[in-house]
Amino acid sequence: MKKLINSPDTVLADALRGVAAAHPELSVDLENRLVVSTAPREGRVAVISGGGSGHEPLHSGFVGAGMLDAACAGEVFTSPTPDQMLAAAQQVDSGAGVLFIVKNYTGDVLNFEMAAELAGDDNIQTASVVVADDVAVQDSTYTAGRRGVGTTVIVEKIAGAAAAEGKSLAEVAAIAEKVSSAGRSMGVALTSCTVPAVGHPSFDLPDDEMEVGVGIHGEPGRKRVPLENAHDIAHDLVTAIADDADFTGAPVIALLSGLGGTPLIELYVIYADIAAALAERGIEVARVLVGDYITSLDMAGCSLTLVRADDEMLRLWDAPVNTTALRWGV
Amino acid sequence: MKKLINSPDTVLADALRGVAAAHPELSVDLENRLVVSTAPREGRVAVISGGGSGHEPLHSGFVGAGMLDAACAGEVFTSPTPDQMLAAAQQVDSGAGVLFIVKNYTGDVLNFEMAAELAGDDNIQTASVVVADDVAVQDSTYTAGRRGVGTTVIVEKIAGAAAAEGKSLAEVAAIAEKVSSAGRSMGVALTSCTVPAVGHPSFDLPDDEMEVGVGIHGEPGRKRVPLENAHDIAHDLVTAIADDADFTGAPVIALLSGLGGTPLIELYVIYADIAAALAERGIEVARVLVGDYITSLDMAGCSLTLVRADDEMLRLWDAPVNTTALRWGV
CATH class of the missing domain: 3.40.50.10440 (Dihydroxyacetone kinase; domain 1)
Structure with missing residues (x-):
């Protein structure tokens, strides 16, 4: 460790x-x-x-x-x-x-x-x-x-x-x-995380596999599949989320979070594919965050969250905030 | 990869x-x-x-x-x-x-x-x-x-x-x-990074060693030593930087950056030790950033940067900024 x-x-x-x-x-x-x-x-x-x-x-x-x-x-x-x-x-x-x-x-x-x-x-x-x-x-x-x-x-x-x-x-x-x-989310792990008190990875994930639907504590997800490229992972995440609730006809607030061990350049790579996949489904992204916001120690991977937003939610989203991880309007 | x-x-x-x-x-x-x-x-x-x-x-x-x-x-x-x-x-x-x-x-x-x-x-x-x-x-x-x-x-x-x-x-x-x-910096790597076009880690680093003074492209640093705890790494970084220039008698702007594969909780752990080490040497931190600001792909580790600041530098530091990674005053 x-x-x-x-x-x-x-x-x-x-x-x-x-x-x-x-x-x-x-x-x-x-x-x-x-x-x-x-x-x-x-x-x-x-x-x-x-x-x-x-x-x-x-x-x-x-x-x-x-x-x-x-x-x-x-x-x-x-x-x-x-x-x-x-x-x-x-x-x-x-x-x-x-x-x-x-x-x-x-x-x-x-x-x-x-x-x-x-x-x-x-x-x-x-x-x-x-x-x-x-x-x-x-x-x-x-x-x-x-x-x-x-x-x-x-x-x-x-x-x-x-x-x-x-x-x-x-x-x-x-x-x-x-x-x-109004929110739905799903994540994918490329690697496990390691809990300090445990000292070894929480689960085994072979070099050529990924865990789709992983939990933020390394809980098992939907399926373990051969490692996909960003495009296919983006489609997996968007499909799972958009099949679960209707995200058309209203703007969404989107959050693409790294899981702690994935660098920002990779998040932008997959966000390009996520944006395209959302557009294909007619989902309009009104606000978006890309970065580490909800992580799982040192796990490599990402999670996508969509919230169907009304005008009041967007107005409150845009209101001033002054925290160490989110700051605008101040 | x-x-x-x-x-x-x-x-x-x-x-x-x-x-x-x-x-x-x-x-x-x-x-x-x-x-x-x-x-x-x-x-x-x-x-x-x-x-x-x-x-x-x-x-x-x-x-x-x-x-x-x-x-x-x-x-x-x-x-x-x-x-x-x-x-x-x-x-x-x-x-x-x-x-x-x-x-x-x-x-x-x-x-x-x-x-x-x-x-x-x-x-x-x-x-x-x-x-x-x-x-x-x-x-x-x-x-x-x-x-x-x-x-x-x-x-x-x-x-x-x-x-x-x-x-x-x-x-x-x-x-x-x-x-x-007025700035000095040094980093430490716990793992290598992997350049996508290369496909394997840039250098080998055994499970029980770290690279002190690593470059942001994985270039060799000062020394490879057995893995230390956060306290000792903090002291290594502060000592190397503060021995190189005089950081007493004026406030400093400090930047503790993750290298891309290190989660925020670990950065805060080591920042506690860095803050203590700086205080021991009589260095006053006027402003500080903790997070991923200058990274090296998926490398685990961190770098510490200190800039000896005068009043004009602090005033300009505090001026409004509106970027995706730094935002305040707007």
């Missing part, structure tokens, strides 16, 4: 210290493993997300004005605890309530549910949206129902913008739910 | 098509392999850079208002041609002249020199700054003198801001030269 780490046991703590050192404009709570925005939130709904680490910049990179108020970091590929989530809610609730954005993994869902109960006991009003957008498989190793992947980024951006506008908790939750429902 | 590509021969062309598809706000000249800013430049000095591909987002990701007016893309790890550079100059010169920002590799330097001559024949005034900041080795496979690496990003940002302010070509060139002279 070749990684820039000190010890498998200290990866998360060390990374949070690095975030704190690099970004003094953020507040990093090392004890509770939270990254907290210092943007004013008086009277506004607070938006919180979190999950296992290893998917950076998700979620800590999206903390800041116009997006998340706090991110709860679990150990690598491990859900954060209800106590962390409660601490986050306590730190960011201004009285207007808290929205939890939850990726659909069993541990995350249970722990955020428990956190919502604890917050209720503490007179903090909460709502939750669960993202379950991965079309690859119906159930997986860590999930009942679809896994939650790339749409999470777009839910976090749009919910954060809605909260920044002063919408109520019910309104922010409804918009988040709308975005979540 | 596992890559998201169609053919080793079409990587650059395909990637440029992807950039064009993803970023309609940029002008991509596929014939001349240029990415050109659409920001107004009337009366302003134009800033151009370029080099071999495989280091993305350098240079194309830095094209836009407040930074580069154009980037010339060579094939992977191959200098662009004088004709490309001339075409770029012709497209972006508004009469105020053009600054070429050149990384110190023999091919790049010769070709930009020839482009300057051709531009002169075309009545385009040019100036050039050569970045040669890599403290690892004095001469290398592709270089007489030091290689040019991470300081290039900072030169491009600050020169672009100076040009945006309406400074003259001589003034912009002088500031670029000042930044270039």
